[in-house]
Amino acid sequence: NAGVTQTPKFRILKIGQSMTLQCTQDMNHNYMYWYRQDPGMGLKLIYYSVGAGITDKGEVPNGYNVSRSTTEDFPLRLELAAPSQTSVYFCASSTVQGRNTEAFFGQGTRLTVV
């Protein structure tokens, strides 16, 4: 019963490098989300997807890209890493059943850009 799995758990990037944060879920959820959490702040929505092939911007999308080629996977791409992207990133998924349902979160990826 894996739920939502994120890799890697930790990463240090140099300014200007790129990387992909992986997220996969095995609950057959339609909706998937990427949030970031900065110290002392709540979770801010970066991008979300309502199904395979459909993505849309959240509150803080600048500097990120996503794709959703399958129901299970929702990778987050950082093209040119900046210190402002130092944060903890959480992937989540949810179902539309009943319309009011909770989201399930992965354990997070702690990213530091130096």
Place this chain on the structure above:
Amino acid sequence: DQQVKQNSPSLSVQEGRISILNCDYTNSMFDYFLWYKKYPAEGPTFLISISSIKDKNEDGRFTVFLNKSAKHLSLHIVPSQPGDSAVYFCAASARGGATNKLIFGTGTLLAVQP
């Protein structure tokens, strides 16, 4: 513009006493509210929710109260236990559209002293 606000960054209570965590929101379109609990180095986990058609929802030691006229909700934990020590996030979502995006507050760190 912080649509969901948790004005108390931290709260300390004695084991066995009641913990009350508060949350205010500004968007009158929100109609579903959730509380998440987060331990260090883990992702948030769902705790309890309430729909706007109710003013109270109870689950064991946890009760959420909703005051729609005041745009305020609170989480009561009775009795508090040391294992309840965590960051608690309030979240809200609105009906309509094709998504159920969650908007999170900044969190309250609860410390339950033995």
